[in-house]
Amino acid sequence: MISWRIMARLPKCGRAIFSLGLFALVGGPVAAQLPARQFLDPVQELAAIKAASTLDDDPADAEAVQQVCTACHSSSQFLGTPRSSSRWEQVFGRMAQQGARPSDEQVDRIVRYFQRNLMVVNVNTSPDEELGPTLQTSPETTAAITLRRVQRKFTGIADLAAVPGVNRSVLEGLKDRIQF
Numbered sequence: 001m002i003s004w005r006i007m008a009r010l011p012k013c014g015r016a017i018f019s020l021g022l023f024a025l026v027g028g029p030v031a032a033q034l035p036a037r038q039f040l041d042p043v044q045e046l047a048a049i050k051a052a053s054t055l056d057d058d059p060a061d062a063e064a065v066q067q068v069c070t071a072c073h074s075s076s077q078f079l080g081t082p083r084s085s086s087r088w089e090q091v092f093g094r095m096a097q098q099g100a101r102p103s104d105e106q107v108d109r110i111v112r113y114f115q116r117n118l119m120v121v122n123v124n125t126s127p128d129e130e131l132g133p134t135l136q137t138s139p140e141t142t143a144a145i146t147l148r149r150v151q152r153k154f155t156g157i158a159d160l161a162a163v164p165g166v167n168r169s170v171l172e173g174l175k176d177r178i179q180f
């Protein structure tokens with residue numbers, strides 16, 4: 001499910017049709033806000049995006065991110081800076097304004113990549129649809145988490161790991177992105 005409403009609203013345009021050359025020629029405020037344009041090596045970009053993905057095992061997701069999100073700038077713009085769902089939504093909305101036009105399939109893949117690798121969640125406040133994809137829990141386990149936090153707030157990773165169905169190795173990889 002796509003929780004980034006703005007991305008979901010993007011018009012269906014089939015595959016992204018960015019032309020690096022074209023963007024290099026665009027003058028004005030857009031070009032002025034990015035660092036001086038350098039040649040982006042798609043192979044290197046894909047390698048960096050894959051290397052930053054410890055929790056998404058579908059290589060096609062990384063490929064979609066490379067295709068869409070490195071059309072105008074390097075992946076270093078976004079790798080290594082996890083954000084909350086609403087902050088990513090804002091970024092994606094701005095990228096759409098700048099001209100990002102992913103296909104529906106690319107949107108799904110990009111959303112999954114970001115949810116798994118770059119999303120910050122709060123176990124005690126984030127809604128189900130944000131928690132589930134990031135913690136990689138089933139709907140039942142996600143519901144158990146949200147039920148339990150109403151009774152008693154979670155205090156840390158060990159507390160969360162005790163909920164049946166929670167995958168500890170996923171939690172290990174998420175340590176820096178889980179708030180309580």
Ligand code: HEC
Nearest residue numbers: 030033034068069071072073077078091094095098099100
């Ligand atoms: C059509 C060109 C274009 C595409 C495609 C594009 N961006 Fe950008 N991006 C920009 C421009 C221009 C800026 C600098 C201006 C700005 O921040 O709005 C930028 C800046 C950013 C920033 C820094 C903003 C901040 O607040 O720190 C992030 C993060 C980012 N992009 C992420 C992405 C992601 C993720 C994708 C893929 C979904 C993407 N971009 C696709 C043009 C693009």
